Amino acid sequence: MFTNTLFLLSAALTIGGALAVVYSHNLMHACLYLLASLFGVAGLYAVIGADFLAATQLVVYAGGVVILMLFAIMLTGGTGNRINRYGLEKIASMGNKKTYFFAGFAGIITSLIILKIIASVLRAQPANKVLEANETTVNKLGVLLATDHILAFEISSVLLLGALIGAAVISRPRKERHD
């Protein structure tokens, strides 16, 4: 009962937030809707027993990425934009009747193809296991990270160091020329 409620709420929050990101006219609001969608994804992780993933999702996205994006929006939102203060088009979509016709036609074809592909996957889906009591995954994840996936772990640490240095180098203030 509780997991079903959590699943429904999280799914609604995820999809609603993503749709609001698409249709929002204000970039600041779009970023906050993205935050809601990421919270929903964390709830979906929690439903299938991925507790460490849910916590990491909350910490990294809500604490890091969205705040970073809000800072960037506020740093760049002031001047020089064509449409409105946040540089968004008034209408999210573009095109005319002809492009809509062809895009709709292509969309129907593509959805049929995808349905054809997905049908076999769904039919071959194994019998859904009943959700047993979720055990914690932190212990096993730590052991796996330090044994089987140690190479990827080290490479990701090098990647983070490179991203740190790269971001600092790219966005450093311009040098004043004194000559």
Place this chain on the structure above:
Amino acid sequence: MISLGSYLAISFALFVCGILVMIARKNIIAMLLGIELILNASALNFAAYTKFVNNNLDGHILSLFIIVIAAAEASVGLGIVIRFFQLRESIHIDDAATLQN
């Protein structure tokens, strides 16, 4: 209700929304928001397959690495955006056409 199919459907909706944001928006930061949505869709797929298909935790490890890479990508991307804004006083994607011709 909580099944592999529903998780795949949610992930598909997230992916389509991300693609729509990347196509329809003209603002570079908004396009970065779309990239975050797409990365989340793939990470959700990995976690769902771990739960419903095989119960080893490799999918969780992959989702963790996806989160790490998304954080790195966001920091470098926003650094580039802020630098571009310093140079051009704009974050409209049509102004980033120096290499086009």
